[in-house]
Amino acid sequence: MKLHKASAAAAAALVLSLTATACGGDSDSGDGGGKKITVGIKYDQPGLGLKTPDGKFTGFDVAVATYVAKELGYDAKDITFKETKSADRETALARGDVDFIAATYSINDERKQKVDFAGPYLLAHQDLLIRADDNIAKGEDLNGKKLCSVTGSTSAQNVKKDFAPKANLQQVGTYSECLNGLLSGAVDALTTDDSILAGYAAQDQYKGKFKLAGLKLSNENYGIGVKKGDKEMVDKINAALAKMVKDKAWDKAVADNFGPANYQNEPAPKxxxxxK
Known part of the structure; x- marks a missing residue:
């Protein structure tokens, strides 16, 4: 009987131990100490957030997220990068699937109703990617030309509405299709954020073949998304971003990820x- 009681006590102690260990894996507090943190990024944007075939993660957003996580007390090995597509970002934060999101996440009033933002950490602009030997000086020059973007893109619609109503808009499933069309001459320009365009142009297979038109058709303030109401996390991330700029790690991340495309980036935002 005593042996049975001892075994039961040992089992109970084991359960408590496992429970404590499991709780220790949570990343809500953001204070490191061997815990893990989950960060939402894009998997398909070269230069910003890309999962490579060997399972590694590269890009400016990844560099920023890694720096921020380190300042929050997490080593690189403690970070789990989770794909968060544009349509899923608010839901992922609300559910607690991720601790924060760094994924070309433009700050706007509609999104601020659902999530809180740290930053901004990059000021991007809507622009055009064109062939290296071509020139488009202004949005109006796209009238009569073939403009490519992905299906449902607001960028392409903005060009049609505000600058070139007579542009021949071609919408396809992926940016890669637009790039192939631009390379072959089937289209004259690709439009989206200049940071995204620079990332694609910097890929080895496209180096020297494309350039940014430099038109700055809109302002896109990239912020780090945090669950609504988590002011403590916002403050910690803002402090990390400020430090990243001060110690020049921000400049290095820009050069490493956008340099090959000759991206004329804006200075680090305050x-x-x-x-606007």
Whole structure:
């Protein structure tokens, strides 16, 4: 009987131990200490957030997220990168699937109703990607030309509505299709955020073949998304972003990820300064 009681006590102690270990794996507090943190990124944007065939993650957003996580107390090995597509970002934060999101996440009033933002950490602009030997000086020059973007893109619709109503808009499933069309001459320009365009142009197979038109058709303030109401996390991330700029790690991340495309980036934005 005593042996039975001892075994039961040991089993109970084991259960408690396992429970404590499991709780220790949570990343809600953001204070490191061997815990894990889950960060939402894009998997399919070269130069920003890309999962390579060997399972590694590269890009400017990844560099920023890794720096921020380190300042929160997490080593690179403690970070789990989770794909968060544009349509899923608010839901992923609300459910707690991720601790924060760094995924070309433009700050706007509609999104601020659902999530909180740290940053901004990059000011991007809608632009055009064109062939290296071509020139498009202004949006109006696209009238009569073939403009490519992905299906449902607001960028392409903005060009048609605000700058070139007579542009021949071709919408396809992926940016890669637009790039192939641009390379072959089937289309004259590809439009989306300049940071995204620079990332594609910097890929080895496209180096020297494309360039950015440099038109700055809109302002896109990239922020780090945090669950609504988590002011403590926002403050910690803002402090990390400010430090990243101060110690020049931000400049290095820009050069490493956008340099080959000759991306004329804006200076690092001040925290809380949203350019309309």
């Amino acid at each position: 925290i809380g300064n949203i350019v």
